[in-house]
Amino acid sequence: MPLLVMKFGGTSVADLDRIRNAARKVQREVDRGYDVIVIVSAMSGKTNELVGWVEQTQPMFDAREYDAVVSSGENVTAGLMALTLQEMGVPARSWQGWQVPINTTAAYSAARFVDIPRKNLDQKFAEGFKVAVVAGFQGVSPEGRITTLGRGGSDTTAVAFAAAFGAERCDIYTDVDGVYTTDPRITSKARKLPRIAFEEMLELASLGAKVLQTRSVELAMRYKVRLRVLSSFEETDENSGTLICDEDEIMESKVVNGVASSRDEAKITLVTVEDRPGISAAIFAPLADAGVNVDMIVQNISEKDYDDHPGSVTDMTFSVPINQVERAKRAMEEARQAGHIAYDELVVDTEVAKVSVVGIGMRSHAGVAARMFKALADENVNIKVIATSEIKISVLIDRKYMELAVQALHDAFELDKA
C-alpha cells in the first residue's frame, strides 16, 4: 500500500473545526488508496502557554521536566485528530512518541532522532488501520523519558517518518500555500514556485524564509524525501503547493529562483587589527565559544601602516544576528583584555539588512554576481559586505534599502515570469 505522511501545524489544528477540516484532507488521501501517517503539532498557542509556565516556575529549567510538560499539547491534538477521523469512518489511532517508539538522543529539549522502528505502526496498518496519528515534536530517550526536538520540531518529525516508512511524499500543511520567489509582503510580483530543489530551500530556510524548519529540509535532502508545502485553508489537489525535491526532478530551472531578505542582522567591524597568521582564529574562536553565530566575514584588503602600528594591519568585518551583538562585544573585549587579539576600535552597525539571491542554476551560469551588483548599483544601493556559496550570493546593505533591493533583484532575474 502506498504511504503518505501529512503534517498539520498549530494553526491548522487550532480548534475542533480546523481539526475536522484537516481530517477531511486526510480522508481524501485514504480514499485515494493511501495509508497515511499524520503528524500533528499542538493547537496554536498551547505550547507557548506551557513554555511560559515552565519558565515562570524555573527560569533555568530542568530540560527533562520542560520536555515532559511541553510535549503534552501534541498528545491532545493527536487524540482529537484520531477521534475525528474515526467519526468520519476512517480507522485511525493516536500514537505518542514513546509508543511508536520515536527513539532520540538524551539531549532534552534539543533531541535528535536515533531511529523509528516500523514494527508497531506496520502491524496496525496490517490490521486494517488506515491512519496513524503521531504526536509531533517529541520522542523518548534511552532512559525512557520524554524528549522534544526544539521549536518547530514537528516538521522534522514528519520528514523522519517519511524517511523511515519510505513514504511517497511528505505533505506539510501550513498557513501559506507554498514557497514564493520572495516575501509577497515585499512585492506583489512574488510568484509561488511549483518546485524547488532541496539545496535552494535549505538556503532560503536558513536565510529566514519561515515556511519550513531548516533541520527538516536537511533531513529531507539527506534521505531524498519529497516534501510538499501547501495550504490547510484552501482546497488542494495533487498539484497544489510547492514540491521540494531533488534537482533531477526539476526539468528547467532558472539561474535564480528566490530572493531572501533578513533585517535581523548587525555588522561589527574591528578597526586596525594586526594582520598575522592565526588572527582569524584568534577572533572567531572566542565568538564561537560565546555561542555567537557569525554569518558573513570580510577582511579588508587594504593594508594600513601607521607609526603606532608597525607591521601589517587590517580591518575585520563580520555580521551576527542582531540579538547577539552584546554577547559578541563582550567576547571581543575579553579576548583583547586577555591579550589574544588587539584592535583600536569595535564599531557596531545595527542598521543593516541581508539580501540574497539563491538558485542551483548558478553552478553552471557565470555572471550572476555581476547582474546582481548592477541591479543594486542602478538603484544606488551600496554594498557593505558580500558572501557567496555555490548556489547563493548574499550582500549586506543599509536596512532602509532592503525592500527596494528585493524588488530590484526580483525584477532583474525575472522571477515574476514562470
Place this chain on the structure above:
Amino acid sequence: MPLLVMKFGGTSVADLDRIRNAARKVQREVDRGYDVIVIVSAMSGKTNELVGWVEQTQPMFDAREYDAVVSSGENVTAGLMALTLQEMGVPARSWQGWQVPINTTAAYSAARFVDIPRKNLDQKFAEGFKVAVVAGFQGVSPEGRITTLGRGGSDTTAVAFAAAFGAERCDIYTDVDGVYTTDPRITSKARKLPRIAFEEMLELASLGAKVLQTRSVELAMRYKVRLRVLSSFEETDENSGTLICDEDEIMESKVVNGVASSRDEAKITLVTVEDRPGISAAIFAPLADAGVNVDMIVQNISEKDYDDHPGSVTDMTFSVPINQVERAKRAMEEARQAGHIAYDELVVDTEVAKVSVVGIGMRSHAGVAARMFKALADENVNIKVIATSEIKISVLIDRKYMELAVQALHDAFELDKA
C-alpha cells in the same frame, strides 16, 4: 527511609502560586526526613476542557483516545510540580503512568490497578531523589496504551501508591479541612472529626459526602492505608485534618459519628404486583441490566386480594438516583410488555431525600434505630422507606424536611460534642 504519599487535587494545583504552596508542604515533609510520593491532579478546569473537546468530537467516544487526551492535564502538573520542588532545592522528578509503570486493566476510562512495581521509583530514591511526582488518574494497559481510572481517580492513585510502597500515611490535600459529622452548610454545629473508621468513611462517601472517592476508601480499607484528609489552603501539621484509619486506632467511638444526606433520590412504587417467588428477581434484573443503581427496597407487608387480582399481591417500592428515573421506567415498561412482570401502576416520587446515620458503634449498641425514629417523629417527619446495614440506618423522607431531619439527628446523637 519512612515514606509519605501526598495527593493534591485540582483546586490545590490550579495555578503556579498554588503549586508553589503545595510544594512548600511537600518540602516540609522532606525536611522532617520523609521520602515523598506526590500524586497530582490536573489544574482545575483542565480535565473538563479536554473532556468537552472529546465529547464534541465524538459523542460516543473511543475510550482509548479519550484516555490519551484527558490524561494530559496531569502530566503538565506533574512536570510543573517537579520543577517547583527543584527550584526550592528539593531533588524531585516527574513520572507519567507508563514510566512508573502503573499497570492497569485495559478497561479504558474505567481502568483498575493491576500492579505498581516499585523498582523504578525505589532506584531513584536510592540515588538521592527525595520526591517522585506522579501524574494521578492514569495508568498503562497491557497493550501499552494510556488508561484512566474514571473521574476522581487521583485519590485512588494515591492510595494505591501508599499500599504498594508501604507508606506511613496517605495525605489527601483538598479544599476542605477534614471530614465533618455532617454537611456544615446544613448546620453550623457540624464538627470536624479527628478520626473516623474506614467503614464509616465508606458509608459516608457512598452516601454522597464528596470529600473522597468511594473507591479510594475501599482500597485504603483493604490495604489498611492510613488516609488523612486535610486542607491545602491552611497551615497544617501532624494533627490537622481527619485521619481515616482502622477502627483499632480509634479509642473511644460514639455510637453514631456522622449524619449524611442526599437530595438526588427518587422513589418508585410498582402498585399491585403479583406476590410470588421470583418476583423480586423479575423486577430487579431488568433494572440492573439497564444500569439503574437501585438503592433502598421495600416490599409492602400488607397483602391485597381484589376481585381482578386473584392470588396474593403486594406493592414494591425502591429508590434510584433521580437522573436514572426515566431509564428505570423504561426498563419496567419493557418487562411488563414482555410479560415478565405485572403491575397496575408505576408511581414516581421525585420529592424525596435520603438521610442516614453512620457509626461503627451501632454494631455493639442496640436502640439506635429507635432513637433515630423518635427524633424524626418529634419533628413530625414521616418516614417513607427504611434501609439498614451493620453500621448505617437510612431513611427516605420528603425532601422539604431534609435539613430539619439532619439537624434533629445531629442533636439527638450529640454529634456536636467531642
